[in-house]
Amino acid sequence: MTRSRSAPRAVARAAVALAVAAASLVLPGPTAPAQAAIGGVTWQDEFNAPAGAAVDQSKWRFDIGGGGWGNNERQYYTNSTSNAVHDGQGNLVITARRDNPANYQCHYGRCEYTSARLLTAATFTQAYGRFEARIKIPRGQGIWPAFWMLGNDMGSVGWPNAGEIDIMENIGREPNTVYGTIHGPGYSGGGGITGNRTVGAPLADGFHTYRVDWEPNSIVWYLDGVEFHRVDPGRLGGNRWVFDHPFFMILNVAVGGNWPGYPDGTTQFPQQMLVDYVRVNGYTDGGNPPGTTRLRGAQSGRCIDIPSANPVDGAKLQIWDCNTTAAQAWTFAGDGTVRAMGKCMDPAWAGTANGTEVNLVTCNGNPAQRFTLNASGDLVNLSANRCVDVRDQNPANGGKLQLWDCAGSANQRWSRY
Structure with a gap:
């Protein structure tokens, strides 16, 4: 060679x-x-x-x-x-x-x-x-x-x-x-x-x-x-x-x-x-559908979830008890997007500011939909250079996600599960 x-x-x-x-x-x-x-x-x-x-x-x-x-x-x-x-x-x-x-x-x-x-x-x-x-x-x-x-x-x-x-x-x-x-x-x-x-x-x-x-x-x-x-x-x-x-x-x-x-x-x-x-x-796939992973929060032990497993555009992503449903089966796609149920994790209206909601939206090729899970466990939105964060550090089922300055706090740390 x-x-x-x-x-x-x-x-x-x-x-x-x-x-x-x-x-x-x-x-x-x-x-x-x-x-x-x-x-x-x-x-x-x-x-x-x-x-x-x-x-x-x-x-x-x-x-x-x-x-x-x-x-x-x-x-x-x-x-x-x-x-x-x-x-x-x-x-x-x-x-x-x-x-x-x-x-x-x-x-x-x-x-x-x-x-x-x-x-x-x-x-x-x-x-x-x-x-x-x-x-x-x-x-x-x-x-x-x-x-x-x-x-x-x-x-x-x-x-x-x-x-x-x-x-x-x-x-x-x-x-x-x-x-x-x-x-x-x-x-x-x-x-x-x-x-x-x-x-x-x-x-x-x-x-x-x-x-x-x-x-x-x-x-x-x-x-x-x-x-x-x-x-x-x-x-x-x-x-x-x-x-x-x-x-x-x-x-x-x-x-x-x-x-x-x-x-x-x-x-x-x-x-x-x-x-x-x-x-x-x-x-082994660990019980997840092939090629997918759950994303579990370090603070709560709960996983990023699509509410009611309903992949409607604009669904506000949340944390929920980890399970093996399609609502928690995320794929890190080759274009840098993070996908579940056929749609993409997305900062609302391509926002980059602190407090921008993290939603589920039809995949559209916008660079704003690109994320990476780095070695520290930070799920980083590349356009904003901010982390996916559980709002108000709420560890309960239904806690909503947002973008926020990466601080290394437990409510911003995620691992494949």
Whole structure:
């Protein structure tokens, strides 16, 4: 596959303006949002083979070559146990070596490095669920480890239309920082929607768990069980959400490239990435209709509801005891709208002021109907940059909704349920 800073796994350092606008509210510390409805294990590799054993080809295959992979990378990917092998201690070891065998030709001439890139495109794909690996990453300037996914329709629609989910990326010059990103049509390469977390010690000092929980219209990233990034269709500035079909997984260690830069005199070889396990869990709908979610308030424990399940234009949205009726089955649509019973959540008369009622109205393409549920649990109207709020902090059935300045209060916090 070809990619560069404008190709797959090309993570943006510059944020998309709309994404920044939605995420830039300065708020108190987040409450814990609801996690995706995660089912049982559907695929795993615990890497418990004897020392020297090759990769299990019923689970993983190899990408091979030295064409730069769209990023001007310097390594040649092989299928040799010199670059990917079990260590007998419960780990897969991917090794990047300073190596220049005569038969390995790279885009810049005779290759200087070898490494490995494993993928499940021919053995396993899945839409939605939890994808997690426990990894000890390598280190050093120009070293670029990753655990990521691509859409299984890459061969027919190409990149970025197939979609890309980067679960974990690190570049050697930022040893304490993990990045998580999506790429798709209109938000690829330098425009990818990205988040990161920086910890107090180099990630290469030990094992860490890297994971995404992926459900319809939502992807959430975690480092060691702590959320650090969340995206939904409202973050895409009107671009198409393409994370609605099966993806396959990739593990690799690249050497050099446009984003990480290139090895220098400080970079030591060989560098190894140790993978303790990769596990995938399925997705369940939690009792909601497929592709929908309830939105439960942190203050009241009640859910956003259409009064009397009557989707008339202008219906004043309320909170009500959570149930499984269509009146509480909300969908975060690909255009950034939030929908139930065939209509859209809407600020009355496209209002942006404090106190604007939040109603149900026929979907009309007006940007005023775009919302995003951010990592703090704020349901933000993007046009107003204000939060969906329970008026007068009323926790009772029938409490009405309005827009108000985001303050981090419990009557403004929502979670998928």
